[in-house]
Amino acid sequence: MKKLEVFDPPMCCSTGICGPSVDPALVRFAADFHWLAGQGLVVERYNLAQQPQAYVANPTVKAALAQYGNRCLPLILLNGAIVSKGCYPTRKELAHMAGIDYAEPVSLPVIQNGCC
Amino acid sequence: MTYTDLLDRATRILFFTGKGGVGKTSLACATALALAESGKRILLVSTDPASNLDEVLGVELSGQPTAVPGAAGLYALNIDPEASAKAYRERLVGPYRGVLPDAAVNSIEEQLSGACTVEIAAFDEFTKLLGDAAATSEFDHILFDTAPTGHTLRLLKLPGAWTGFIATNTTGTSCLGPLAGLQAQRSLYESSLRALADGSTSTVVLVSRPEPSALTEADRTRAELSQLGVSNQCLILNGLFVAQDRSDPAARALESRGRQAVEGIPAGLAALPRLEIPLLAYAPMGIAQLRGIFPVAQPSGCVVAQPSGCGNKSSSTVPLSALIDAIEEAGHGVVMTMGKGGVGKTTVASAIAIELAHRGHRVHLSTTDPAAHLAVTVEKPVRGLQVSRIDPAVETARYTAEVMAKSSAHLDAEGIALLEEDLRSPCTEEIAVFSAFARTVAEGEDSFVVLDTAPTGHTLLLLDAAEAYHRDVARTTSDVPEAVRQLLPRLRDPRFTRVLLVTLPEATPVHEAARLQEDLLRAGIQPFAWVVNQSFAGDGFRDPVLVERGARELPYIGEVRDRFSSRLALIPWSAEAPVGPERLRQLANSRADLYE
Numbered sequence: 001m002k003k004l005e006v007f008d009p010p011m012c013c014s015t016g017i018c019g020p021s022v023d024p025a026l027v028r029f030a031a032d033f034h035w036l037a038g039q040g041l042v043v044e045r046y047n048l049a050q051q052p053q054a055y056v057a058n059p060t061v062k063a064a065l066a067q068y069g070n071r072c073l074p075l076i077l078l079n080g081a082i083v084s085k086g087c088y089p090t091r092k093e094l095a096h097m098a099g100i101d102y103a104e105p106v107s108l109p110v111i112q113n114g115c116c
Numbered sequence: 117m118t119y120t121d122l123l124d125r126a127t128r129i130l131f132f133t134g135k136g137g138v139g140k141t142s143l144a145c146a147t148a149l150a151l152a153e154s155g156k157r158i159l160l161v162s163t164d165p166a167s168n169l170d171e172v173l174g175v176e177l178s179g180q181p182t183a184v185p186g187a188a189g190l191y192a193l194n195i196d197p198e199a200s201a202k203a204y205r206e207r208l209v210g211p212y213r214g215v216l217p218d219a220a221v222n223s224i225e226e227q228l229s230g231a232c233t234v235e236i237a238a239f240d241e242f243t244k245l246l247g248d249a250a251a252t253s254e255f256d257h258i259l260f261d262t263a264p265t266g267h268t269l270r271l272l273k274l275p276g277a278w279t280g281f282i283a284t285n286t287t288g289t290s291c292l293g294p295l296a297g298l299q300a301q302r303s304l305y306e307s308s309l310r311a312l313a314d315g316s317t318s319t320v321v322l323v324s325r326p327e328p329s330a331l332t333e334a335d336r337t338r339a340e341l342s343q344l345g346v347s348n349q350c351l352i353l354n355g356l357f358v359a360q361d362r363s364d365p366a367a368r369a370l371e372s373r374g375r376q377a378v379e380g381i382p383a384g385l386a387a388l389p390r391l392e393i394p395l396l397a398y399a400p401m402g403i404a405q406l407r408g409i410f411p412v413a414q415p416s417g418c419v420v421a422q423p424s425g426c427g428n429k430s431s432s433t434v435p436l437s438a439l440i441d442a443i444e445e446a447g448h449g450v451v452m453t454m455g456k457g458g459v460g461k462t463t464v465a466s467a468i469a470i471e472l473a474h475r476g477h478r479v480h481l482s483t484t485d486p487a488a489h490l491a492v493t494v495e496k497p498v499r500g501l502q503v504s505r506i507d508p509a510v511e512t513a514r515y516t517a518e519v520m521a522k523s524s525a526h527l528d529a530e531g532i533a534l535l536e537e538d539l540r541s542p543c544t545e546e547i548a549v550f551s552a553f554a555r556t557v558a559e560g561e562d563s564f565v566v567l568d569t570a571p572t573g574h575t576l577l578l579l580d581a582a583e584a585y586h587r588d589v590a591r592t593t594s595d596v597p598e599a600v601r602q603l604l605p606r607l608r609d610p611r612f613t614r615v616l617l618v619t620l621p622e623a624t625p626v627h628e629a630a631r632l633q634e635d636l637l638r639a640g641i642q643p644f645a646w647v648v649n650q651s652f653a654g655d656g657f658r659d660p661v662l663v664e665r666g667a668r669e670l671p672y673i674g675e676v677r678d679r680f681s682s683r684l685a686l687i688p689w690s691a692e693a694p695v696g697p698e699r700l701r702q703l704a705n706s707r708a709d710l711y712e
């Protein structure tokens with residue numbers, strides 16, 4: 001079974017509602033992540049402020065942090081390999097990474113390389 | 117019941133709770149002392165961020181039990197939420213220093229500086245004492261001198277709220293810090309809850325002054341706690357006064373005010389076992405004076421009162437109206453009353469607002485204190501005056517709706533459920549109240565805003581949050597409301613915001629206000645003036661207890677004037693309850709001559 005891991009930057013909570021304003025990208029991603037979990041993938045999400053051990057325990061993540069600093073977060077790993085750095089992909093992009101068929105419900109133009 | 121009943125019936129855990137200024141700390145200390153002197157080992161705990169247990173016991177306390185000198189068997193400790201948060205933060209971050217890059221470690225630390233970390237850390241400490249039998253097994257009784265009511269309730273309510281939160285949180289998202297950590301502590305939380313609700317283990321001692329507002333507050337606490345399953349409660353009525361000199365009208369008025377309040381005591385409270393403590397001529401400080409609370413000492417006779425009327429007439433203080441003259445000059449701005457609970461912040465704020473409105477200005481009087489009662493104090497509509505309150509429940513609902521409206525368009529049903537889940541976390545309320553506070557302060561741009569702030573601890577958290585937000589705001593590019601962006605600069609502008617430190621002429625409130633002043637100065641906020649409220653130091657009192665109280669006030673009034681503020685207003689104690697526009701205006705304009 002495929003495994004997707006998200007290593008977030010340090011945050012108070014995963015939707016960012018605790019900040020001075022809500023970040024819509026975080027809210028959207030929280031929902032997309034949850035959707036992904038329902039597609040037969042093993043998904044895990046870590047928060048640097050709350051689970052630093054997970055970052056230290058993963059050599060790939062630890063090395064990326066040492067090389068790029070916090071800028072590389074969020075890091076997304078598929079089966080242990082980095083597939084995305086420094087941004088939150090859209091649901092379509094996530095589906096593409098994980099090899100899941102996904103049809104965009106609305107046919108608005110989508111920028112494919114909006115990430116990284 | 118008598119004080120010996122209180123001691124004989126004492127359960128292992130005792131909570132002292134009540135409105136600020138009713139004497140919780142004094143009574144908790146006196147009870148702890150009496151129990152210790154009966155041969156028991158006692159742990160006295162303060163969970164108030166603005167605790168003055170150190171000062172009352174005359175010993176420096178820490179987060180570990182400290183033996184109180186001169187009282188064998190009595191130990192005390194202070195749960196300082198800020199210090200607990202720091203320790204908690206270090207526990208999480210420490211192992212990663214040198215392992216993760218510095219920038220990553222720093223950013224973790226910063227994220228863990230928010231209000232929710234403080235709350236989690238304080239609660240952790242509280243739970244340890246309450247839920248972990250081994251941590252306290254060496255003590256026969258544990259007494260909690262809990263913080264003013266709003267805070268107490270939150271603290272006591274938390275086990276319920278969080279146990280519920282943990283049980284219903286299925287998505288694993290949460291603001292509650294490491295949820296895994298919380299889950300691991302779950303059994304500890306549950307035993308805290310059980311200890312609270314078990315009447316053979318815990319007693320809640322409601323402390324009240326014989327005043328309607330304090331009694332109403334105590335009754336609200338009683339009802340709320342009963343609902344939470346905490347039914348073993350008793351009442352201490354502190355400060356009942358009997359006039360010694362029947363020819364002193366102020367003394368007769370004080371006595372009858374107390375008697376009326378006792379007659380009108382809410383039915384639920386009246387049904388509780390009750391202990392009555394007479395008004396002392398002094399606020400007890402140190403072991404010797406604490407001993408005097410229970411075996412009732414006659415205050416006259418032990419100290420020779422210096423009669424007022426001798427000495428030199430002094431004009432070092434001004435009436436409140438003189439401060440209002442200065443505030444009025446700018447034509448707009450924010451006035452904030454701050455100080456320990458129970459010193460009369462609400463009264464002073466209301467008097468200023470009503471006087472400003474009377475002088476023809478547009479004024480908004482509001483409060484961040486969950487226990488404040490502005491509408492009761494102002495009593496009826498006043499031309500030009502708008503009265504409101506920042507209600508945490510209302511603000512949370514408003515904030516939740518706002519976030520949902522802004523974000524739900526991008527989300528499917530599951531996403532919405534997820535967001536709703538996060539919005540249920542405890543820090544949502546903190547943020548919502550904070551935004552409302554910022555909005556209210558912003559109104560000071562074109563009219564007067566008078567804010568009655570919540571008791572000290574909460575106020576500090578609010579300011580702390582302002583600082584943290586300010587840093588956050590400086591960094592973020594997302595759409596932060598202008599009011600939030602401008603909050604700290606506004607609070608720091610002495611021409612825009614005028615902070616009045618309100619105190620009673622007694623050691624504890626003066627020293628707490630002084631600490632608050634230091635904190636404000638550190639935050640870049642210079643208080644405008646001090647207000648000494650309910651003073652007996654002026655001429656016009658004959659009753660020996662009242663005259664002695666007045667004489668004992670002078671050193672504290674002098675201390676404020678000499679060390680803390682050259683701008684000092686003094687409000688004499690008034691025989692009438694300061695309620696309604698006429699009496700509040702009288703209060704603002706009344707002047708007392710001191711003889712020093």
